[in-house]
Amino acid sequence: MCRSLLVVLFASVLAGTSFSQTMDLSSGNLTVLSGTSLRFLGPIEWTISNAATVVNDGTIDLGSEARLIEAEGAPIIGSGSEHAVLEATPPYAMLEPGGLxxxxxxxxxxxxxxxxRGHSRQVLHTSDLSIARWFLVSAEGQTGQxxxxxxxxDPTELNGLDxxxxxxxxxxxxxxxxxALPSTVDVDARxxxxxxxxxxxYITAFDRNAVAGSPELNHPDGFVIHxxxxxxxxxxxxxxxxxxxTLVIFDGSGxxxxxxTPKVSGPRAQLDLSGLAPGAYFLRLNERYVLRFQKV
Incomplete structure (x- = not known):
């Protein structure tokens, strides 16, 4: 029988200095197995050197106070994820939850x-792969901000991408x-x-040329509905x-x-169809793309 395991690290039991309490992994390997949670409670700073390897196939929870410092060339890898919470009063600028x-x-x-944060490579509609780093950002009470x-x-996460x-x-x-989101790259700062x-x-990075050179821009797969x-x-x-x-909805008879008028947010748009009767419909985009959906 496979059981989940929870490992909790408290700041008070670690020898600490400046940031709060510190924990260093200067060499060797650490593996967080699938079904295992490694949880940090309190203001702990965890440093991973480039002579060490951390494989996370489970969950690492940094909470709202712990912080991760990964040396270049030694990011956490694995099929699991790391989680951190930002607690701050807006407005705020350039805050990095958990050092993720x-x-x-x-x-x-x-x-x-x-x-x-996770480490699996995501797949674009062109079958191109992303860098080996993705994020999910969420918050209760989002109202359009x-x-x-x-x-x-990390350069090791590029996997051949420029x-x-x-x-x-x-x-x-x-x-x-x-x-795609309009983006600015700082190669020196990575x-x-x-x-x-x-x-x-969800957020990740792909090669911009995978989209710019994609033949899919010339047929209906340039847009998807869901x-x-x-x-x-x-x-x-x-x-x-x-x-x-432009956007028009028409039924099976044409x-x-x-x-x-959709609510447009970057590469996405939102349509409220609550007043539409159940049935099969078609969506015409930009006078030339036609996509089908079912209203229930």
Whole structure:
């Protein structure tokens, strides 16, 4: 029988100096097994040197006070995830929860933000792979605030990608569809910056040329809709660089039933279909893309 294991580290039991309490992994290997949680309670600073290896196949929870410092070339790897909580009063700028590598800035909004980091490579609609680092940003009480973010990566996570060509992408789920965000790359600092608009979601970086050179920009897969069986809200995501300019909903007979104004947020748009009768419908985008959905 496989059982989960929880390991808790308290600041008070660690020998500490400046930051609070410190824990160093100067060499050797540490593996967090699947089903195991490693939890830090209190202001602990955990430093991982480039002579050490941490494989996380479970969960590492840094809470709201602990901080991770990874030497270049020695980021945590594995199939698991790390989690940290930001507790701050907006506005705030360039705060990095848990030292996980995602700095965020907001002018207004929730004071508590959850950040989760993982290491699996995500897949674009072109079958191109991302860097080996993704984030999920979430907060209760989101009401449409923009989120300025800066993703820091380790060179070992590029997996052959040219960091000068990186572009941030976002998705509402970890399987996509992924939409491109206008981004700025700082190769020397190993960061990619952009603004994510409500709702905050999954973030990673792909090669911008995977989109710019994609033939999918020339046929209906340039946009995707989800869910395709919808009750109230329909999301439209641009899988390339083209933005939504016109949008019409029509039924199976070709009759226009709605000419709505979507709420556009970067590569995504939101449609409220609560007033639409159940049935099969088609969505015409930019006068040339047609996608089908079912209203229930």
């Amino acid at each position: 590598g995602l700095s965020i800035s907001v002018d207004d909004g929730p004071g508590t933000v959850d950040v989760t 923009d989120l300025d973010l800066e993703l820091r990566y 960091d000068a060509d990186l572009l941030l992408f976002e998705a509402l789920s970890d399987v996509g569809p992924w939409g 960061t990619v910056s952009s603004t994510d608009q409500y709702p905050w979601a 869910p395709t069986i919808v009750e109230n809200v329909l999301w439209i995501t641009a899988t390339g660089l083209e933005q939504i300019s 009759r226009t039933v709605q000419d709505p």
